[in-house]
Amino acid sequence: MRWFARLEGIVRPQARRGRQLSVAEVSAAYWRGSSLRHEGHVRRAVPHLRRAAEAGHVPAAFELSLVFALRGREQERLAWLGRAAESAREQGYSASRVATYLGLAKRSEQAEDVLRQAAENGDRDAAYDLGRLLEAGRRGAAARPAEAERYYLIACELGHVEAPLSLGSMLMDADRPQEGERYCRLAAERGNRAAARRLGNAAWTVGRDQDAERYLRMAAQEDDVGRDADDVLRLAEFLASKGRVQEALPLLRDIGDRAEPARLRAISTLLRRAGLDEEAQDYHDRADRWEELDALDGPFD
Numbered sequence: 001m002r003w004f005a006r007l008e009g010i011v012r013p014q015a016r017r018g019r020q021l022s023v024a025e026v027s028a029a030y031w032r033g034s035s036l037r038h039e040g041h042v043r044r045a046v047p048h049l050r051r052a053a054e055a056g057h058v059p060a061a062f063e064l065s066l067v068f069a070l071r072g073r074e075q076e077r078l079a080w081l082g083r084a085a086e087s088a089r090e091q092g093y094s095a096s097r098v099a100t101y102l103g104l105a106k107r108s109e110q111a112e113d114v115l116r117q118a119a120e121n122g123d124r125d126a127a128y129d130l131g132r133l134l135e136a137g138r139r140g141a142a143a144r145p146a147e148a149e150r151y152y153l154i155a156c157e158l159g160h161v162e163a164p165l166s167l168g169s170m171l172m173d174a175d176r177p178q179e180g181e182r183y184c185r186l187a188a189e190r191g192n193r194a195a196a197r198r199l200g201n202a203a204w205t206v207g208r209d210q211d212a213e214r215y216l217r218m219a220a221q222e223d224d225v226g227r228d229a230d231d232v233l234r235l236a237e238f239l240a241s242k243g244r245v246q247e248a249l250p251l252l253r254d255i256g257d258r259a260e261p262a263r264l265r266a267i268s269t270l271l272r273r274a275g276l277d278e279e280a281q282d283y284h285d286r287a288d289r290w291e292e293l294d295a296l297d298g299p300f301d
Helices: 002-016 023-038 042-054 058-070 074-090 095-104 108-120 124-136 145-157 163-173 177-189 193-205 209-220 229-241 245-256 261-273 277-297
Strands: none
Touching: 023 042, 023 058, 042 058, 042 074, 058 074, 074 095, 095 108, 095 124, 108 124, 108 145, 124 145, 124 163, 145 163, 163 177, 163 193, 177 193, 193 209, 193 229, 209 229, 229 245, 229 261, 245 261, 261 277
């Protein structure tokens, strides 16, 4: 395991300095502490987690920060997050992971430095995360959109899937719609559903039907986790609005078996528009039955 090799590189030097824990002992201490914490035995968990964290186990240090956060002991929370960041950096964790721990430890300037160095060395995730940080601004510092744009561009060039949409959205919000749309298109072409959805809806709004259909179909495509029912429904609504209800029917029936009440009612409406009143009523009745069952279940504790 990768984490095992990383931890071994930390534990062995520490053992030479007098700490005799083996990698297996560190791992066992962590799992014992983590199990106790999740079972509600927080006081008993702390010594095990501390033992592992002091030996360089990153998740143990992070879990300790959670324990102290719940206790309201802020300085100890920050200290263990700092330890998690230091151990993660020593063990070759990604810059984005290290920066996450630093950010949680309120060391955002250091987080920015870590991301910047990695981004300049070709780390696309670091470039993207730095772009987001610069766009939003960090504690005590204003947003820096020009710098954010630069690092989003680096992430785009390195093939990051999310970066084109983030850049495109930022440019659109900055009244640079043509540039923004170009990057949203790039995001959609790379398989980003949110980008395709945004482009499809925007094109439909202004009457660019060919673009609308193209991008709505992209958003509704099946991928490794299946189809998004809302995207399929949106495509069906578009087709129905253009007098192509018959093309929409297979899409509606495909999602109908797993749709929730609001979607079932939307499907019913489109089916009525197609003149399929009996099938439309069936979907309407199913929505009613679903809501009746929810009401019988009562609130979930």
